[in-house]
Amino acid sequence: MANVNIKPLADRVLVEPAAAEEKTAFGIIIPDTAKEKPQRGQIVAVGNGKKDEPLTVKVGDNVLYGKYSGTEITVEGKEYLIMRESDIFAVL
Amino acid sequence: MANVNIKPLADRVLVEPAAAEEKTAFGIIIPDTAKEKPQRGQIVAVGNGKKDEPLTVKVGDNVLYGKYSGTEITVEGKEYLIMRESDIFAVL
Amino acid sequence: MANVNIKPLADRVLVEPAAAEEKTAFGIIIPDTAKEKPQRGQIVAVGNGKKDEPLTVKVGDNVLYGKYSGTEITVEGKEYLIMRESDIFAVL
Amino acid sequence: MANVNIKPLADRVLVEPAAAEEKTAFGIIIPDTAKEKPQRGQIVAVGNGKKDEPLTVKVGDNVLYGKYSGTEITVEGKEYLIMRESDIFAVL
Amino acid sequence: MANVNIKPLADRVLVEPAAAEEKTAFGIIIPDTAKEKPQRGQIVAVGNGKKDEPLTVKVGDNVLYGKYSGTEITVEGKEYLIMRESDIFAVL
Amino acid sequence: MANVNIKPLADRVLVEPAAAEEKTAFGIIIPDTAKEKPQRGQIVAVGNGKKDEPLTVKVGDNVLYGKYSGTEITVEGKEYLIMRESDIFAVL
Amino acid sequence: MANVNIKPLADRVLVEPAAAEEKTAFGIIIPDTAKEKPQRGQIVAVGNGKKDEPLTVKVGDNVLYGKYSGTEITVEGKEYLIMRESDIFAVL
Numbered sequence: 001m002a003n004v005n006i007k008p009l010a011d012r013v014l015v016e017p018a019a020a021e022e023k024t025a026f027g028i029i030i031p032d033t034a035k036e037k038p039q040r041g042q043i044v045a046v047g048n049g050k051k052d053e054p055l056t057v058k059v060g061d062n063v064l065y066g067k068y069s070g071t072e073i074t075v076e077g078k079e080y081l082i083m084r085e086s087d088i089f090a091v092l
Numbered sequence: 093m094a095n096v097n098i099k100p101l102a103d104r105v106l107v108e109p110a111a112a113e114e115k116t117a118f119g120i121i122i123p124d125t126a127k128e129k130p131q132r133g134q135i136v137a138v139g140n141g142k143k144d145e146p147l148t149v150k151v152g153d154n155v156l157y158g159k160y161s162g163t164e165i166t167v168e169g170k171e172y173l174i175m176r177e178s179d180i181f182a183v184l
Numbered sequence: 185m186a187n188v189n190i191k192p193l194a195d196r197v198l199v200e201p202a203a204a205e206e207k208t209a210f211g212i213i214i215p216d217t218a219k220e221k222p223q224r225g226q227i228v229a230v231g232n233g234k235k236d237e238p239l240t241v242k243v244g245d246n247v248l249y250g251k252y253s254g255t256e257i258t259v260e261g262k263e264y265l266i267m268r269e270s271d272i273f274a275v276l
Numbered sequence: 277m278a279n280v281n282i283k284p285l286a287d288r289v290l291v292e293p294a295a296a297e298e299k300t301a302f303g304i305i306i307p308d309t310a311k312e313k314p315q316r317g318q319i320v321a322v323g324n325g326k327k328d329e330p331l332t333v334k335v336g337d338n339v340l341y342g343k344y345s346g347t348e349i350t351v352e353g354k355e356y357l358i359m360r361e362s363d364i365f366a367v368l
Numbered sequence: 369m370a371n372v373n374i375k376p377l378a379d380r381v382l383v384e385p386a387a388a389e390e391k392t393a394f395g396i397i398i399p400d401t402a403k404e405k406p407q408r409g410q411i412v413a414v415g416n417g418k419k420d421e422p423l424t425v426k427v428g429d430n431v432l433y434g435k436y437s438g439t440e441i442t443v444e445g446k447e448y449l450i451m452r453e454s455d456i457f458a459v460l
Numbered sequence: 461m462a463n464v465n466i467k468p469l470a471d472r473v474l475v476e477p478a479a480a481e482e483k484t485a486f487g488i489i490i491p492d493t494a495k496e497k498p499q500r501g502q503i504v505a506v507g508n509g510k511k512d513e514p515l516t517v518k519v520g521d522n523v524l525y526g527k528y529s530g531t532e533i534t535v536e537g538k539e540y541l542i543m544r545e546s547d548i549f550a551v552l
Numbered sequence: 553m554a555n556v557n558i559k560p561l562a563d564r565v566l567v568e569p570a571a572a573e574e575k576t577a578f579g580i581i582i583p584d585t586a587k588e589k590p591q592r593g594q595i596v597a598v599g600n601g602k603k604d605e606p607l608t609v610k611v612g613d614n615v616l617y618g619k620y621s622g623t624e625i626t627v628e629g630k631e632y633l634i635m636r637e638s639d640i641f642a643v644l
Binding site for chain 7: 513516517524526545546548550551552
């Protein structure tokens, strides 16, 4: 797990995505359901939570989150995602 | 009931769907009402609830939920749904 | 009144509709007002209410609700509606 | 004032409209302002209010409400409107 | 100031508009800003306020309000506006 | 700074704009970002704030606010803006 | 870091952007994800926070924020951004 010098604010966490997204090779796909496959990653930094609501996840947790959750951020050449804890579905 | 190593966050639960959705054989259907038939499944993991609001459902409960509720997630080759408890209509 | 083995969650209730909706025989109707005629039914199961807000309706109550309220659910071959208590307008 | 056997839920009231709405005889009218003329009616039944907020209006009150407020309901062949107290503008 | 027998509900007030709106004589005008000129009027009746929030304005106050605020109401042949106190910008 | 006889309600303030907006001389401009330049003005009257939230700005403060904030109001031939304190970005 | 005479209100902060945005040289780009790269800057002034919620960031902090966050403001010929603390993702 990478060591980063970033302190997310409030209820935000920094996630190192586990793997690149699979790309579709031959064109547009119309999904048969509206359900999205979640993504996996590891928490590398957490905020202090909001008033009266400390965070549940901690650094090192492997988590599942939605496909379009968070904002990409590049730190020392490496890509992370910064998102709110509420964007995280579960801890593996 | 499957045993899974996933801990849903907050008010989320992990549901093992009871049966595959029936597919329409011959094309597009325009439903005559806006009402959706709910789906059935079994709770396989639950979160700790939100502050001051513990969850009502527990592991093993057979539940009804909306057709488009939750996010699909594959664990050890098996498909589950992760959703908020508020997406669950009733316990059977 | 039917006896059903379903426990609605939180502020939801299970309603047995009193009668089928009348269908329009000859095509599309453009209503002259935006007002909807409510539907009638009987409560057959109730949830435990939300924190600090127990339900007002009880099993056996004949109620009025909006035309598009609730989700259809079939139990032992019979059709019910599951809806939030706030979808219910009045007790007859 | 009619006597009806309907108990509105929560903050809802049952209103007997004072008069039929005037219909436009010769076609579509483009109003010169966005302001709606309110409607008059009499309260014939009231709910118990919401938690900590008892209702202000009472049975027998003549009230003003918005043109599109409420849901039509027919009881013993007579038309009423069921609406939330917040849809009522004033007591005459 | 007129004397009217209307009791607005909750946080509503009854306003006697000070003057008719100026009409545009020669057609459609595209305003150069999105800002609206407010209207003037006098408070002729006030509600009791909402729980924990008594009204600030009182009968006799000359007030400014937005051009499209409130609902027109005719009492004994005279036009008034009924609006929420929050639609009032200032007391003159 | 002008002296005006207007008392804004609640969390509203009366602002004397510092300068006319610059007009675009030669036609439509498509901005390269969605960011708006704020406007400057001076507070000439303030409301009493909302329950539990007194205002922070005071009469005489020079403030920055959004380009489309507030409602124009003419007092004794002079143009002002009435807006909520939350429309004010900063005090200079 | 610049010294500025601006006091942001409530939960707003004044940010000195670290660098100009990179422009696309050869035309319109359709991004392959909806994710935005955040921007970097330094806090040069902070508000007093909202009732019960003091700010977390302080003057001098290097922060990350969304590409379209805040409002541009020019002070003594220099460009800043004024935004809410909630628009800031993390402190570096």
